[in-house]
Amino acid sequence: MTWDIVGHELAVRQLQLALERDEMPQALLITGPESVGKMTLARLVSNALLCQGPAAQRPCGACRACRKFASGNHPDFMAVTPEEAGGSLKIEQIRAVERFLTLTPNESAHKIALIGDFERATTAAANALLKTLEEPPVYAHLILLAQDADLLLPTIVSRSRRIDLRPLSPVTVDAALQTRWNVPAEQATHLARLSGGRMGWAVRAVTETEYQQRMDNALRLLLGLLRQDLPARFETAQALARDEHTRPDEILAYWLTGWRDVLLIQTGNAPRITYRQYDQALAEIAQRVPPNAVLQALQALEACRDALQHNANAQLWLENLLLNLPELA
Ligand SMILES: [Zn+2]
Incomplete structure (x- = not known):
């Protein structure tokens, strides 16, 4: 199964194996620089957990669950990020995650909460999440995204399986821009150099x-x-x-x-x-x-x-x- 993400092969393989063996950790912490691919990877994991298609093809992109996920309407998936750009992640948002995870899944075997920019969580919010991390319901999955694990409470980091994403090589970004986004060679090479290995940044540079x-x-x-x-x-x-x-x-x-x-x-x-x-x-x-x-x-x-x-x-x-x-x- 090929996941729709550029690079990060090792992380992808690791997560696919966990899925195949039905051993996906209940708490994942995906770290890496801004726009490197954390959100893309987290959404793929979430989608794969919810997908009802053949096990070897998850996420299949075609089943009812995949279509609901793609349109942002899957009832067993919730994503929160700071409400304002550069703002903090508030305790009310973490409480909403807690409430969401307390109720059993509606349509799938899992219930997934994705929390972006977790380094921006207030201390109260981070502490509130700790309770959920200590004893998550069996069906619950928490996926936390952060630029740097050093900025988080050590107790949060130690309770999560960590996936570290590093910047891609300029060659990888260059090739992806040319083959997948049809960017002319010269511009692709230039953008790849500017991107610092952050695919999301390079794609925005092309599409904006x-x-x-x-x-x-x-x-x-x-x-x-x-x-x-x-x-x-x-x-x-x-x-x-x-x-x-x-x-x-x-x-x-x-x-x-x-x-x-x-x-x-x-x-x-x-x-x-x-x-x-x-x-x-x-x-x-x-x-x-x-x-x-x-x-x-x-x-x-x-x-x-x-x-x-x-x-x-x-x-x-x-x-x-x-x-x-x-x-x-
Ligand atoms: Zn599917």
Whole structure:
């Protein structure tokens, strides 16, 4: 049985085996970076548990249970995530999960609750879930998603079977974009490089039309910052950290691309740059900023991106990053 997910072969095989042997753990904790495939995998496990098709073909996609699941109407499946983007997972939501799992299944042998962004659970919410984790009803399955198990209560982690998803290789993302999403080769390779191995991000970049616009805006912001004085940069950092509509980690990914382009120009590889429409502005930077300072900027960006992915204080990191950018003014 091939599950409809790119990569993560080991995790998929492990879960399929558990299904075949009817040994699916009652508590699964799927961890990994944002958009790496946690939700896709969790939905496949849920769907496979509910599917009434032949055992070797679950999820079959054709039975009544699969059709109900696909349309979001399966009565034995419940998914909760924080109600607002960036908000927390509240105790009322966990109580709703508890109530859902208390009642026996309606149509299948299992009842599944999927909880996304579990690192955003309030302490009260996490503690409330512990009770359910300690003595789940026999038919109950809990699937928790989190970016990093270190951010969760150790008692939650120790009661769950952990599945760690790592970023895919750029080659895998590249090939999937070309074969499954019909993305032209050059664009696919470029997006795969930008994606950091996160398939979900790459697919959104292809399917969301404003993607190119966001990429351009990010580079223009960087070009502007290089000519700003420190107080102006300080304000920009604060605005970036505060603005709920911008995703700092995404902007940082584009800036990484911009600085790599500068480095490519400096090493005589100008034809390989990504931001071709900005080649003159980038060539000017390549001429005025020494290569070691470009490398430093790249390292600082990578450190900042890592920190933000681990929920560090965004404003502090962005201030530090922006104030230390080279100056072109
Ligand atoms: Zn089915």
